[in-house]
Amino acid sequence: MAEQSPRSGLGALLREDLRGETAYGAPQLSVRAALNTNENSYPVPDEVVADMLAELAAELPGLNRYPDREFTALREALAAYLSRGGTPVEAGQVWAGNGSNEVLLHLLQAFGGTGRRAIGFTPSYSMHSIIATTTATQWIAGKRSDDPARLFTLDPESVAAQIVSADPNIVFICSPNNPTGTAVGLDVVEAAYAAAPGAVVVVDEAYGEFARAGTPSALTLLAGRERLVVTRTMSKAFALAGGRLGYLAADPGLVDLLRLVRMPYHLSTQSQAVARAALRHADLMLSTVGVVKEQRDRLVTELTRLGYAPVPSDANFVLFGGLADAAVTWQALLDRGVLVRDVGIPHYLRVTAGTPEETTDFLEVLAALGPEHLLDRGEAN
Template sequence: MTDPRPATGLRALLRSDLQDEKPYGATQLTVRAALNTNENSYPVPPEVVSDMLAELTTVLPTLNRYPDREFTDLRGALAAYLSRSGTEIGPDQVWAGNGSNEVLLHLLQSFGGPGRRAIGFTPSYSMHAIIATTTGTQWTHGRRSQDPARLFTLDPESVGAQVADIDPHLVFICSPNNPTGTAVGLDVIEAAYFAAPHAVVVVDEAYAEFARRGTPTALSLLAGRERLVVTRTLSKAFALAGGRLGYLAADPELIDLLRLVRMPYHLSAPSQAVARAALRHADTMLSTVDVVKDQRDRIVVELTEMGYRPVPSDANFVLFGGLADSARTWQALLDQDVLVRDVGIPHYLRVTAGTPQETSAFLDALAALGDDHRLSDRKAR
């Protein structure tokens, strides 16, 4: 609800479209099971840490000089990693920033702004709309299916019609989607691309490595589609959330346009060094992905048995419904030292798939709650 009181003090000097906004932020607490921000619960392996330290030992004496502005070696390493998907990606197709949020910011600074429109499909990653707002881009909340049999999914016909209706400058599609965990077919992305002939179509694949077998990646659509962008991150599957390294793949000409908005030397030499070392050990860094996927699937099975309604997930988290009061259940879990995420969807909470021990802590804590935490079948309908 908009505060009817006029802004005063410094807030009165703030841009009018930001005066009623709140900053993004997830709860940060020390608990036995922190399962609210989709981090990888496993630490960086010792052999990778050793290689990172060796890289930093080489880099630190040179910090009197600016880093490689074009992060050339890192772009090559990222391109080689993406090419493992089966689609050949060249270094000139890769861009990176301090987390995927920065590359999203670069896209909105380049192709959004005052008088321009963007659309995403709610519920989805909240930073898409937030970054759009901070760049003065008009944001439209597109719709996802509310059909219980296809809840939170997207189909090409609906996406195409919604996109064509507003004629946007940017389209955001998250696959697997955060917070629902649902992935989309390539036909949905193609429909958006066709329906928005003047828009950059951004496919956010932050959780792609956790997708179930057979889930397609939009990387395979890049060839011949100069307005298509696929964003990724090292924060999730690579267990490098603290390293702040996100990246994207796109047409080389689009990459070149992003240089117009990036800050000079935006990727520090230590950031580049740590990311290069992580990518050299990609198989080791990704070795926990299957373990996390097992815990995710375990959560879906056990929540179903408890009478809750989890959404099938292709990510490292599970959105689950059937809650009488999501805020009350969130607090009841926190009282047992288990932290999950209230994403603002009535009757739903989101939980990260952690270690087996963390998953057990969550499931045991939820099982200990009374039946009054679940919606009755009558109310659910």
Template sequence: MDPRTTVEAMLRPDLRGRTAYGAPQLEVPVALNTNENSYPVPAVVVDAIAAAVREAAAGLNRYPDREFTALRRALAAYLSRSGTRVTAEQVWAGNGSNEVLLHLLQAFGGPGRTALGFTPAYSMHPIITTTTGTTWLDGMRGVEGHGAFDLDAASAVRQVVEHRPDVVFLCSPNNPTGTALGLDVVEAVHDAAPEALVVVDEAYEEFARPGTPSALTLLAGRPRLVVTRTMSKAFALAGGRLGYLAADPAVTEALRLVRMPYHLSTPTQAVALAALAHADLMLETVDVIKEQRDRVVAELGALGFEPVPSDANFVLFGHLADARATWQALLDRGVLVRDVGIPHYLRVTAGTPDETTRFLEAVAALAPTPTGAAP
């Protein structure tokens, strides 16, 4: 190789010119841009985590439990609380749900295979897809006579039949729109793609409004269906980096072929187990966050904006003349929200009551009336 060859020239062709994922990490009074839980881990749980890590530390000379057996059992027990029985053999976990998604694509994607998602949706889906050499197919949302961000069974099936993907991503509640899917959409997509793995990303499921169903209820008899979750949001454990999934045991067995040895460290397993042992306490803030989310929707609507009704811990709002200028104006007032790249829209996380007040006051001070047109 010519010693003058640049790193850019050596990079895989499909990665050249791409931009790495990265939400701004800025020191601001009110950070509402990454859908974190604004409430700190309760002191009781902090003590339990510290004790668990301390106990585990004496054995750090040994590799961690490669099968993370106790953690899989605890996650299965937590999921089974919803009324749908999940066994430890159905559970897989990784360092955040992104690693879990990576494992799925390493096992079921790859060169010559395709993954279909319905955008706008979670921006990491196409990024992770590309890193595995899988071809990303950009499906579209929007239902005539309904919201611009809705996805119905007929539209989803039509796109699945057209593209015949190897992996299909469904996001419910969807990020960045906050909209949830009916189980009819999941069932229809699953049936229309008999050779595809169907992945339902439920990272925000704990924040869903009453009556919003989980795809966990569809797992029985559907070995190609996968439901992914995370402890980053409702469990306020974003720094713990623990994501997981439930699926047929054949899927979790396949993921063992692609995971790195001992991929979940002993401290990671200890932290997650301590948090799960206090699940009720960790989830106490969920209802408060949902109240603030609904408050944001109501008050933004009263201000003349166009908030999208949400089943997540965030709200996408539109009718902005210039989303980027609005983002900067809010930042100048000490409030950091997310520009998700949708013209005339921004996304804000539902935080504490005080954070919500700060955000709403900042928005109200920007302009008399928003003038942008919705897409």
């Protein structure tokens, strides 16, 4: 589903390590149920839209001037939001960018590069490896458990051993993980940090607000760990994917180093204004999280009933296996107006938890496809 690399003679001018690669890209199609990119299906509430418009109206006359390079008010608002979880976070610990991908890019620009290595535990968020490649950072694909009883999970011992072997400069851990939905315990993060005394350890918590009760955040580990970074986004739980605002929390000293690689005035006045308004209405913006989690759990239950093998999820999506041919099922669903994600794992697809109506639509269409789309259990291994 990715866009193709250049085919013309210009390709010969491309960096050698990028030749033959494909650009990241998820289909953006006009369908009845778009459940492929883990967006929040609920629109921004009218009350918040009105506040955003008021905030923008106050800022627009001043667009002849550059935006606040330090996005001070936004960092203060993000720190206050993170602190609501019970772990105090100061504005000096916060950094933001145009989506969490830009924040990840800043980290790799600062701590990766030629002759340096990054490790992540696959399957995981594909942009970690893609951004590593674009910054000339060697990517090492660590492994998750393939034990059916602990499928796609990580344990402290395995993570530590793989990190010691790789000797990386950057470690990526996704929790909840994309595309599997699995979260990790804090013991995994602690083991990774201890095993990598010369590395920055990045815990990607883009889906953190959707985690099941009792799932810990790595924010609680920040104190005393100057190499630990926790990344978040406003794209998912805040239903602000189009706003492009991602952020991180880390030691102030590490945050200060990111100023060396950011572009001048990288966060526009408009982006800062929209994000501040959304954060003022955090409770309202997050009011759909509970409904989305209900639909996620409903997907797990109903997919199991239909004979598929969903992975327990702490995110706003479900990865489900048991498919005879994932590509065939993906196309069959699309032909009937339902768009899900083929993440490249044989016999698996990923579906976003949308509105109750979208969930019903997906489940009814999938059920109507019939048992021929199910993998013969005897062929599963």
